[in-house]
Amino acid sequence: MKLHLRDTAGYDDALQRLSDRGDDDLDAVAPVVQAILHAVRTRGDEALREYADLYDGGAPATMEHGPEALAAAVAQVEPGLVAVLRTAAERIRAYHQRQCDVDVRYTDGDGVSLGWRLRPIARAGVYAPGGKARYPSSVLMSAVPAAVAGVREVIVATPRPTPEILAAAHIAGVSRVFDVGGAQAIAAMAYGTATVPRVDKIVGPGNLYVACAKKLVFGRVAIDGIAGPSEILVVADDGADPEVVAADLLSQAEHDEAAYPLLVTTSAEAAHRALAALEAQLATLPRRGIAEVSVREHGHVFVAGDLDEAARVVSLLASEHLALLVRDPESMLRAVGAAGAAFLGDFTPEAAGDYLAGPSHVLPTGGAVRFSSPLGVHDFVVRTSVIRYDRASLERHAPAITAFARAEGLEAHARAVEVRLRDRPLV
Numbered sequence: 001m002k003l004h005l006r007d008t009a010g011y012d013d014a015l016q017r018l019s020d021r022g023d024d025d026l027d028a029v030a031p032v033v034q035a036i037l038h039a040v041r042t043r044g045d046e047a048l049r050e051y052a053d054l055y056d057g058g059a060p061a062t063m064e065h066g067p068e069a070l071a072a073a074v075a076q077v078e079p080g081l082v083a084v085l086r087t088a089a090e091r092i093r094a095y096h097q098r099q100c101d102v103d104v105r106y107t108d109g110d111g112v113s114l115g116w117r118l119r120p121i122a123r124a125g126v127y128a129p130g131g132k133a134r135y136p137s138s139v140l141m142s143a144v145p146a147a148v149a150g151v152r153e154v155i156v157a158t159p160r161p162t163p164e165i166l167a168a169a170h171i172a173g174v175s176r177v178f179d180v181g182g183a184q185a186i187a188a189m190a191y192g193t194a195t196v197p198r199v200d201k202i203v204g205p206g207n208l209y210v211a212c213a214k215k216l217v218f219g220r221v222a223i224d225g226i227a228g229p230s231e232i233l234v235v236a237d238d239g240a241d242p243e244v245v246a247a248d249l250l251s252q253a254e255h256d257e258a259a260y261p262l263l264v265t266t267s268a269e270a271a272h273r274a275l276a277a278l279e280a281q282l283a284t285l286p287r288r289g290i291a292e293v294s295v296r297e298h299g300h301v302f303v304a305g306d307l308d309e310a311a312r313v314v315s316l317l318a319s320e321h322l323a324l325l326v327r328d329p330e331s332m333l334r335a336v337g338a339a340g341a342a343f344l345g346d347f348t349p350e351a352a353g354d355y356l357a358g359p360s361h362v363l364p365t366g367g368a369v370r371f372s373s374p375l376g377v378h379d380f381v382v383r384t385s386v387i388r389y390d391r392a393s394l395e396r397h398a399p400a401i402t403a404f405a406r407a408e409g410l411e412a413h414a415r416a417v418e419v420r421l422r423d424r425p426l427v
Contacts, residue, residue, distance in 0.1 A: 029212050126156045
């Protein structure tokens with residue numbers, strides 16, 4: 001990991017470069033992705049089968065797994081894991097039920113009735129990656145909030161779904177799973193094919209091609225965001241356990257070679273202790289090959305000197321995961337700005353958030369937490385503004401409305417007000 005000391009050359013430059021890490025260049029894959037989107041949009045299932053032959057080792061015998069297949073998959077999974085999946089789903093459901101909002105109506109001082117009506121989207125599509133690892137947890141973390149929101153149908157697209165993925169889908173309330181991956185899966189859910197239905201919103205992480213596809217279909221459908229490599233920012237004071245610091249950093253480094261393990265500490269001595277512990281743990285890690293690339297190429301340590309400077313660094317980096325291994329994590333959290341999910345204190349590993357705590361682990365990356373939020377019920381609900389005037393309230397507002405309309409040169413707008421207020425017989 002690269003070490004940066006406060007008040008030395010390169011410290012601020014390194015911070016600035018990392019704060020711009022969300023500017024991943026999708027241009028390199030865009031031509032390929034655009035061709036895939038066009039092919040699926042125009043040729044549907046035929047194109048999906050061709051891309052399965054090209055990228056996934058052959059087209060599946062069965063592209064669609066319905067409710068019966070999902071239920072049957074539960075019996076193929078080790079019972080202990082099924083129990084864990086059910087427990088996780090219950091905790092995710094309980095957390096997200098607290099996010100549910102209600103319709104609102106009120107009458108203001110001018111007699112105008114205002115408010116909003118909430119409704120869930122009709123169909124949501126979850127993308128579950130199928131590359132270096134399979135994540136049934138991501139199926140739960142994406143599909144359960146959708147179900148809590150009241151989405152009528154939730155589907156999952158993933159290449160070569162395992163029994164664990166299918167079982168998680170069943171437990172989460174998913175209706176169908178489609179054996180299709182990559183940019184072609186995003187295209188299928190965005191445009192619809194004879195087999196894969198068109199959805200209203202696509203959520204879930206994926207590789208560069210998936211991210212590019214989501215960006216390009218946005219507007220045709222809604223998306224949760226454009227996910228980049230996973231990242232964790234650990235803040236450690238001089239009392240933090242270096243073994244815990246190292247373990248938290250590696251918990252994200254093992255995801256992907258492109259992951260960002262970042263450390264901010266208040267002393268050089270604490271930094272060196274953590275780095276020594278990291279090297280020792282890395283030596284015995286089963287996914288060492290992946291984690292080592294992440295640590296060497298994307299790992300950074302900032303020796304901030306004090307917690308005020310650490311808070312500034314945290315706010316600037318706006319990380320997906322923020323682990324606060326400091327004496328007073330609550331105060332530290334109040335001092336920092338954007339973060340996707342905050343893990344407070346020595347006994348709160350990021351892994352708890354990945355699997356069992358309750359909040360969805362689908363989080364913005366690349367600094368996007370500055371303007372977006374973790375996946376939740378709000379992602380699957382849309383609002384309709386509700387407005388109602390009576391004659392008296394319209395008479396009060398008519399002069400202002402017509403003046404505004406005529407100032408903008410929109411005479412028909414003004415007349416639409418005045419025609420309602422003309423003398424006419426009661427009906």
